[in-house]
Amino acid sequence: MKNVLVLCTGNSCRSQMAHGYLNHFQNNLANIYSAGIETHGLNPGAVAIMKEDGVDISQHTSNHVDEYEGIEWDYIITVCDHAKEHCPYIPSKKARRLHQNFSDPSKVHGSEKEIHEAFEATRDAIKEYCHDFVKEELMD
Template sequence: MDILLISNEDTCRSRIAQELLHAFGRGMNISTAGIMEGNCVPDAVCNVMEQNGFSVSRKKPSGVGTYTHRSWDYVITLCKEAGEELKFITLDAKQQVHFNFEDPFKNRFQNESEQEQQIAALYETMYRRLYEFYRDELSGQLLPHCTCGANTYCRCE
């Protein structure tokens, strides 16, 4: 299953979502992009993800234009801005899903600790919402299905 995650700059929300979805299950080829290309993944995001057992990729953020030539099973926007901009971008997607996760960098912080707390709160919110989405929408499509009619636990496929 091919999934494209789109956020503002491909530096925070898309990277968190990618790691979470990979952790929830197998069988997903997940790419990330931003409406605009960000510069790099902030250290605060990497720190929060490492505290939760993930190693966030330091690959350079990419713009959504990089992925317009591919077809996707799901295109998932992760913020209001990405949802609005997607109307003007042509993507071949079987399904489009929108989440409106807050930007943890929209406020100025006194220190890095406050910023990490904001990102940690975002992580928790994203974990809950994306797990519900995975459980209700994706997992059934990823698991093997019985085609012989033996029972629901058959793995004939």
């Protein structure tokens, strides 16, 4: 079983969405974990936008990357530039490190509609990335 870590700054939004989709698309091909270089709690907007697409992440927790010390990673995926630039060293003999920056919808200010659209756009981009990752990396 492969081990996949999805990493972002606060493990509240983008990494949680990716965690949800990776679990959704793969069928017992990997253990999926998400973490942050900080912990900000689960973002309610992320939970709501994922629920709209039939993926429940409401029971996820916001975890710090140090909580997973000792796991041998096959993949470490950073989903924001800040995490990539500030991530502590994660020792791994074999981890393939991937990076894809997704916009942070929690930073959008505006009307309820504008905020919803930002969460939806980020969710859809993450969904596509995770679908392709599972197909190209886990199902080979």
